[in-house]
Amino acid sequence: xxxxxxxxxxxxxxxxxxxxxxxxxxxxxxxxxxxxxxxxxxxxxxxxxxxxxxxxxxxxxxxxxxxxxxxxxxxxxxxxxxxxxxxxxxxxxxxxxxxxxxxxxxxxxxxxxxxxxxxxxxxxxxx
Amino acid sequence: xxxxxxxxxxxxxxxxxxxxxxxxxxxxxxxxxxxxxxxxxxxxxxxxxxxxxxxxxxxxxxxxxxxxxxxxxxxxxxxxxxxxxxxxxxxxxxxxxxxxxxxxxxxxxxxxxxxxxxxxxxxxxxxxxxxxxxxxxxxxxxxxxxxxxxxxxxxxxxxxxxxxxxxxxxxxxxxxxxxxxxxxxxxxxxxxxxxxxxxxxxxxxxxxxxxxxxxxxxxxxxxxxxxxxxx
Amino acid sequence: xxxxxxxxxxxxxxxxxxxxxxxxxxxxxxxxxxxxxxxxxxxxxxxxxxxxxxxxxxxxxxxxxxxxxxxxxxxxxxxxxxxxxxxxxxxxxxxxxxxxxxxxxxxxxxxxxxxxxxxxxxxxxxxxxxxxxxxxxxxxxxxxxxxxxxxxxxxxxxxxxxxxxxxxxxxxxxxxxxxxxxxxxxxxxxxxxxxxxxxxxxxxxxxxxxxxxxxxxxxxxxxxxxxxxxxxxxxxxxxxxxxxxxxxxxx
Numbered sequence: 252x253x254x255x256x257x258x259x260x261x262x263x264x265x266x267x268x269x270x271x272x273x274x275x276x277x278x279x280x281x282x283x284x285x286x287x288x289x290x291x292x293x294x295x296x297x298x299x300x301x302x303x304x305x306x307x308x309x310x311x312x313x314x315x316x317x318x319x320x321x322x323x324x325x326x327x328x329x330x331x332x333x334x335x336x337x338x339x340x341x342x343x344x345x346x347x348x349x350x351x352x353x354x355x356x357x358x359x360x361x362x363x364x365x366x367x368x369x370x371x372x373x374x375x376x377x378x
Numbered sequence: 379x380x381x382x383x384x385x386x387x388x389x390x391x392x393x394x395x396x397x398x399x400x401x402x403x404x405x406x407x408x409x410x411x412x413x414x415x416x417x418x419x420x421x422x423x424x425x426x427x428x429x430x431x432x433x434x435x436x437x438x439x440x441x442x443x444x445x446x447x448x449x450x451x452x453x454x455x456x457x458x459x460x461x462x463x464x465x466x467x468x469x470x471x472x473x474x475x476x477x478x479x480x481x482x483x484x485x486x487x488x489x490x491x492x493x494x495x496x497x498x499x500x501x502x503x504x505x506x507x508x509x510x511x512x513x514x515x516x517x518x519x520x521x522x523x524x525x526x527x528x529x530x531x532x533x534x535x536x537x538x539x540x541x542x543x544x545x546x547x548x549x550x551x552x553x554x555x556x557x558x559x560x561x562x563x564x565x566x567x568x569x570x571x572x573x574x575x576x577x578x579x580x581x582x583x584x585x586x587x588x589x590x591x592x593x594x595x596x597x598x599x600x601x602x603x604x605x606x607x608x609x
Numbered sequence: 610x611x612x613x614x615x616x617x618x619x620x621x622x623x624x625x626x627x628x629x630x631x632x633x634x635x636x637x638x639x640x641x642x643x644x645x646x647x648x649x650x651x652x653x654x655x656x657x658x659x660x661x662x663x664x665x666x667x668x669x670x671x672x673x674x675x676x677x678x679x680x681x682x683x684x685x686x687x688x689x690x691x692x693x694x695x696x697x698x699x700x701x702x703x704x705x706x707x708x709x710x711x712x713x714x715x716x717x718x719x720x721x722x723x724x725x726x727x728x729x730x731x732x733x734x735x736x737x738x739x740x741x742x743x744x745x746x747x748x749x750x751x752x753x754x755x756x757x758x759x760x761x762x763x764x765x766x767x768x769x770x771x772x773x774x775x776x777x778x779x780x781x782x783x784x785x786x787x788x789x790x791x792x793x794x795x796x797x798x799x800x801x802x803x804x805x806x807x808x809x810x811x812x813x814x815x816x817x818x819x820x821x822x823x824x825x826x827x828x829x830x831x832x833x834x835x836x837x838x839x840x841x842x843x844x845x846x847x848x849x850x851x852x853x854x855x856x857x858x859x860x
Binding site: 390427452457459462 | 610614615617618622625626684685686687688689691692693694695787859860
């Protein structure tokens with residue numbers, strides 16, 4: 252994963268893990284790389300990784316068991332909540348951008364429906 | 379912790395540092411950024427005691443840098459090792475001076491950096507020489523590690539190895555690393571805190587992540603903006 | 610790390626850098642011996658001259674090598690030396706010790722070569738020895754001669770250290786400035802040589818005025834005193850150099 256140097260890196264680490272969780276690439280009980288491993292593979296400051304991991308622990312996304320490693324904790328309802336939170340963030344950004352381009356609520360709804368319909372057609376075509 | 383209190387340093391008619399105040403807390407990676415001639419090298423040399431300030435005071439853990447040399451590892455921009463030595467001879471030499479020499483790390487890094495002990499320092503490529511210099515400072519458990527332009531003139535693959543070496547052995551909270559470079563992009567994701575120097579003065583300093591959040595830009599873009607405004 | 614270990618590491622490094630000069634003298638000795646073996650009898654005697662020259666070399670080469678101190682700055686290894694946790698006394702002491710070693714090795718080569726030459730060139734060793742022993746020499750004179758030789762050797766060592774220390778001093782002071790340091794070094798070297806000479810003469814005058822020495826003082830005692838005076842002045846110059854290196858020298 253390439254980090255966007257314009258955004259705080261620890262946030263990007265957390266976001267990346269959240270995405271993996273939401274997509275099901277990580278299951279509760281899965282072991283995630285140790286802080287040091289992560290820092291090395293992604294070439295980031297171990298302090299930054301520590302900050303990210305600590306926040307994930309505070310968010311109860313993961314838990315560290317001494318001597319064994321860090322494991323994914325969240326699942327079920329918790330995961331759904333994170334999923335909804337992430338969706339809310341994306342929606343907020345989307346709506347703000349569309350509004351700043353001058354579109355009204357009806358415009359946005361129409362365009363979204365059309366774009367979604369388009370996507371369905373494309374998906375069908377591929378099949 | 380390293381403190382610079384109202385430090386000024388001139389070399390002849392050139393003012394390298396002009397009444398600067400800086401402090402480097404222990405256990406973090408610092409990026410010392412700025413254009414050529416900003417005073418980055420001078421800052422490092424003053425911290426190690428290779429130069430003395432004309433005015434002001436430099437303190438390392440509350441004492442003079444000269445009393446702290448055993449805690450310091452320095453990787454200068456120049457080729458400072460005896461070129462007739464092999465890597466083995468250079469390592470032997472260093473071993474005799476530093477009680478924090480870590481033989482296991484040395485062996486590991488030899489393999490990781492793909493270096494051979496029989497290599498004669500005068501006969502190897504620039505990239506290999508840079509790796510040798512790094513090997514000798516990284517094979518220690520030194521509380522302070524100073525790197526002056528560790529990546530300049532080095533090919534991309536070697537740069538990767540160098541950065542990986544720095545990360546894998548960094549001991550957060552215990553070790554302090556100060557990297558002076560104008561290649562900000564390479565070390566962007568590596569540094570905890572940054573100091574931007576220009577013409578011997580501090581233009582900006584702070585926590586890297588906070589600066590990114592505040593300004594919504596990378597450190598590189600922040601520096602460009604800072605220096606554009608200065609001019 | 611104990612200072613002795615650091616000293617030893619520095620000493621070995623210095624010796625390694627002096628290898629070419631040491632090998633020159635050793636090579637010359639070997640050359641003389643080869644010529645000795647291959648050249649016929651009357652021509653052999655000429656070899657005494659190159660052998661004599663080797664003595665001069667053995668004494669001069671270390672002094673020439675001592676001016677290599679400046680190279681640490683030119684090759685940037687001064688960055689390494691000054692960042693090491695080691696005091697100036699150890700750094701300069703190791704250099705001095707290495708130069709003295711270079712000198713001693715040179716003397717050794719000369720001695721061994723001379724011995725072999727004597728054995729080969731003096732056709733009848735036993736009769737020569739008999740002739741020598743027939744010269745009745747007062748036993749006390751013998752011991753005086755032996756002591757004289759020993760003192761001469763010790764004095765040569767002290768004299769070497771004396772000149773080397775002045776060389777170090779002039780180079781360390783010379784490097785305090787960025788430009789014309791070579792010129793400054795040369796000037797300070799000559800000046801200090803002259804000044805130290807004056808100081809030594811002054812000490813001698815003081816001694817004779819205080820009547821510690823006079824016309825009746827034995828030559829051996831004079832030699833010993835001279836050696837001591839040179840040693841003290843050499844040590845003073847060394848201490849001064851170390852002080853400057855530790856307190857004033859910077860990159």
